[in-house]
Amino acid sequence: MNAVFPTPDAADSQRLLSPDELEAALRDIGARRYHNLHPFHRLLHDGKLSKDQVRAWALNRYYYQAMIPVKDAAVLARMTDASLRRIWRQRIVDHDGDHPGDGGIERWLKLAEGVGFERDYVLSTRGILSATKFSVEAYVHFVAEKSLLEAIASSLTEMFSPTIISERVAGMLKNYDFITKDTLAYFDKRLTQAPRDADFALDYVKTHATTPELQRQAMAALTFKCNVLWTQLDALYFAYVAPGMIPPDAWTPGTGLVPEAPASQAAPGVRKMVAGDRPRLPRGVRLRHDETRGKHVLLAPERTFDLDDNAVAVLKLVDGNRTVAAIADELGRTYAADPRAIEADILVMLDGLAEKRVLER
């Protein structure tokens, strides 16, 4: 294909750029083509979208999030150098987590749930636009088929993501009453992960693009990736903003959502605990060993709760960092039992403590 249709800028830059010039050329590609400039993002960040349009964005972007580790596994598979793989594999851990309930994909699911989706509907990927799937899959194919340099260069959009993320989080929190800090927690971690990843990839590209041809390939890879991001937003805009042509089988407002409780029943802050939550003891509540009675108790201001052995084993692991799933995994190892069965039991127990206000998530 490329032989038949030469890339438009194939004639440019016959000269070898210095590493700094190459970096400037890459940054210039982002300045002109990164998806922060797309009209859909402008509407999203400025609070101009309806709740359903925000839902369409959250649902479709789930596909990108879910496929990023698949993409990174394809990149990893090209690396013959163990020291490179050791660095790159962190990206997969960031998205998949080390345990069920951890990681970026899980946090994106929380975001989708936060705007009203049923988790299983999102996981099914049923309502996702075909155009979203095509562009995300093009990214996976690209890194599998092109050179390692091009695969790494295509991730360089991450150089530009911290700025758009800060703008998005601030804009969405300010402009939509249905968006909370918890819903957008996905982005907290990206603010440190993206610069770390981008620094490594940029350094690699500057060191390894040592001929004009390789430099052009790196620039073309970044341009391609900007287009992967841009076309996803084109598809969203076309289907859900204007002209509003939703393709057959794509998500339509009202589908795949958790039924909303009538306002009178809504009890903010007491939703049931889920496996990805990180429970913690509230300020002033402590797990103590009561010497005189020879047992553990939960000490809260002016109240004491007796605990059975199971509750003590769980609460010893409650630290605000571990997820419920991670606690269940650890207990599963200690007691050689099925962690998912333990998880179901401890969710009930933790909900009970949360209702008594001696546990938070």
Ligand SMILES: O=C(O)c1cc(C(=O)O)c2c(n1)C(=O)C(=O)c1cc(C(=O)O)[nH]c1-2
């Ligand atoms: O919120 C964003 O605008 C944004 C942009 C990008 C990007 O520029 O590719 C990524 C992400 N987020 C992101 O969350 C993410 O995990 C990610 C991985 C990659 C990649 O190419 O490997 N890009 C991005």
